[in-house]
Amino acid sequence: MIDLKGKRAVVTAAADGIGRATAMAFAEAGARVLATDIAVDRLAGLSAVEGIDTAPLDVRDGEAIASLASAHTETDILVSCAGMVFHGGLLDTPAEAWDASFALNTRAAYQLMQAFLPGMLARGGGSIIAISSVASSVIGVPNRCAYGASKAALIGLVKSVSADYMTKNIRANAICPGTVDSPSLQQRISAQGDYDTVRKSFIDRQPMGRLGTPEEVAQLAVYLGSDAASFVTGQAMVIDGGWTVM
Numbered sequence: 001m002i003d004l005k006g007k008r009a010v011v012t013a014a015a016d017g018i019g020r021a022t023a024m025a026f027a028e029a030g031a032r033v034l035a036t037d038i039a040v041d042r043l044a045g046l047s048a049v050e051g052i053d054t055a056p057l058d059v060r061d062g063e064a065i066a067s068l069a070s071a072h073t074e075t076d077i078l079v080s081c082a083g084m085v086f087h088g089g090l091l092d093t094p095a096e097a098w099d100a101s102f103a104l105n106t107r108a109a110y111q112l113m114q115a116f117l118p119g120m121l122a123r124g125g126g127s128i129i130a131i132s133s134v135a136s137s138v139i140g141v142p143n144r145c146a147y148g149a150s151k152a153a154l155i156g157l158v159k160s161v162s163a164d165y166m167t168k169n170i171r172a173n174a175i176c177p178g179t180v181d182s183p184s185l186q187q188r189i190s191a192q193g194d195y196d197t198v199r200k201s202f203i204d205r206q207p208m209g210r211l212g213t214p215e216e217v218a219q220l221a222v223y224l225g226s227d228a229a230s231f232v233t234g235q236a237m238v239i240d241g242g243w244t245v246m
């Protein structure tokens with residue numbers, strides 16, 4: 001039986017999508033969860049859920065991360081979930097989009113891990129989970145230049161932290177989802193033109209014939225956060241409905 005009883009977790013980007021589903025699944029598994037997001041209004045509903053507290057956090061703000069971490073030194077599980085997609089190949093990716101992608105998809109995770117790791121070390125262990133993507137070092141995906149590069153760097157960060165701290169009972173893993181039906185995906189579909197046609201093109205690249213759900217990804221996060229995964233570290237775990245099999 002996998003559970004998170006007695007564990008304290010911090011989840012970023014928890015107002016919507018994968019982050020929200022993760023916060024809910026963690027609480028259901030018995031963890032005490034601090035759900036954070038830049039969108040304070042959309043976090044509000046979560047604070048009514050048993051086991052969940054909420055706090056505002058823009059993960060691009062290093063000082064805010066440091067202050068949150070110093071107020072929550074008893075954190076056992078950190079889920080770095082915030083991320084952004086910039087649509088474009090190499091020639092369509094201005095430096096500003098590259099920098100914004102790395103700031104949110106990579107630098108924020110580096111700062112979160114750096115801020116929360118000392119507390120985990122002092123407590124004798126912890127589990128760090130970063131939400132990467134199959135569009136990373138796993139596979140190249142068209143028009144995901146800055147996204148794929150920054151999500152690949154995130155996997156490198158996870159492996160590095162894993163290598164440095166595995167003897168201290170710290171585990172660090174990346175989750176690499178395929179296409180997941182979240183609010184940001186729906187916005188990206190709407191932005192690209194005819195909704196049904198674009199949505200079908202996203203579904204067509206999933207061999208199972210459907211998109212993933214945030215709840216399915218959240219279950220993998222529950223496993224990685226739990227003691228059931230005590231021998232798992234440094235991995236980029238793919239959850240993609242078979243996208244990368246074919």
Ligand code: NAD
Pocket residue numbers: 012013014015016017018019036037038039042057058059060081082083084085104131132133134176177178179180181182183184185214
């Ligand atoms: P989502 O749009 O459903 O939710 C994103 C959340 O991030 C929102 O609540 C938003 O307010 C928050 N956010 C945005 N900027 C922030 C910031 N600076 N600080 C704190 N919070 C911020 O997103 P999602 O689709 O569930 O994606 C979550 C993660 O999963 C991202 O890292 C994304 O790259 C990754 N991912 C998503 C998919 C997918 O298909 N949806 C696939 C692979 C990986």
